[in-house]
Amino acid sequence: MPEYAELLQGYRRFREDSFPALKDKYADLVSNGQHPKLMVISCSDSRVEPARIFDVDPGELFVVRNVAALVPPFGAGHSVASAVEFAVQFLEVKQILVMGHGQCGGCKASLTRGFAGKPLGQGGAVDAWTAQLGAVRDGVIAEHGSESEEALRAMEMAAVKHSIANLRSFPWVTEKVQSGALKLRGAFFSLSEGALYSLDEASGEFVSEG
Numbered sequence: 001m002p003e004y005a006e007l008l009q010g011y012r013r014f015r016e017d018s019f020p021a022l023k024d025k026y027a028d029l030v031s032n033g034q035h036p037k038l039m040v041i042s043c044s045d046s047r048v049e050p051a052r053i054f055d056v057d058p059g060e061l062f063v064v065r066n067v068a069a070l071v072p073p074f075g076a077g078h079s080v081a082s083a084v085e086f087a088v089q090f091l092e093v094k095q096i097l098v099m100g101h102g103q104c105g106g107c108k109a110s111l112t113r114g115f116a117g118k119p120l121g122q123g124g125a126v127d128a129w130t131a132q133l134g135a136v137r138d139g140v141i142a143e144h145g146s147e148s149e150e151a152l153r154a155m156e157m158a159a160v161k162h163s164i165a166n167l168r169s170f171p172w173v174t175e176k177v178q179s180g181a182l183k184l185r186g187a188f189f190s191l192s193e194g195a196l197y198s199l200d201e202a203s204g205e206f207v208s209e210g
C-alpha cells in the first residue's frame, strides 16, 4: 500500500528505466503536443487503471476518472464536461470510452443508499453525485432487488449506459457522432476475472473480449 515514500521508490525506477526507454516519445509529446485518439472515462477506483488495462504509453489516452465513471447531462458546467469539451473540440479524439467495473463502490453506494451500513459521507457529496443514477437504480431494484451480486453487476453495467446516454446530450458530441467523426463506446472491466467486456451497440449486451 504505497504512501509517498514508497511512491518515490517507484518514481526512481521510472527515472532509471521507463523514462529513458520512452525519452523519444516524451520529447515528441513536448515538441508536438498530445494527440490522443481516445478518451476514457473510468472510475477513480484504485483497481481500475486504464493505461495499465490497455497497456498504452503516455500520450495515448485522455482520461477522466471519478466516482463510478459518471457523466452528468450537458449544461451543468461540471468538470467532466470541461474534459469532454477539451477532448472533443480541441484534441479531436475519435472515440470516447466509458468503462465501468466490478465491485464498484460508487455504484454500490447508489444502489443501497449507503455503504456497508454506513451513511454516504459527511459532506453528502457521494450521495449528491450518485443521485444522478436514481432512475437507473430504480430500474435495477425493480428487476434484481438491491442486495444481490446480480443487482450490483446490473447497476455497474447500467451506469455505463447512463453515462453514454448523457454524452449524447452534449450537442457537439451528437453532431460529431452523427457525422461519423466520433464514436461512443462502453466497456466493463471485471476485476474478479481481469477481463474486459465491450458494450455491443446493437444488442445492448456486454460481450467478452477474451
Ligand SMILES: [Zn+2]
Pocket: 043, 044, 045, 067, 068, 069, 101, 103, 104, 105, 106, 107
Ligand atoms: Zn468504481
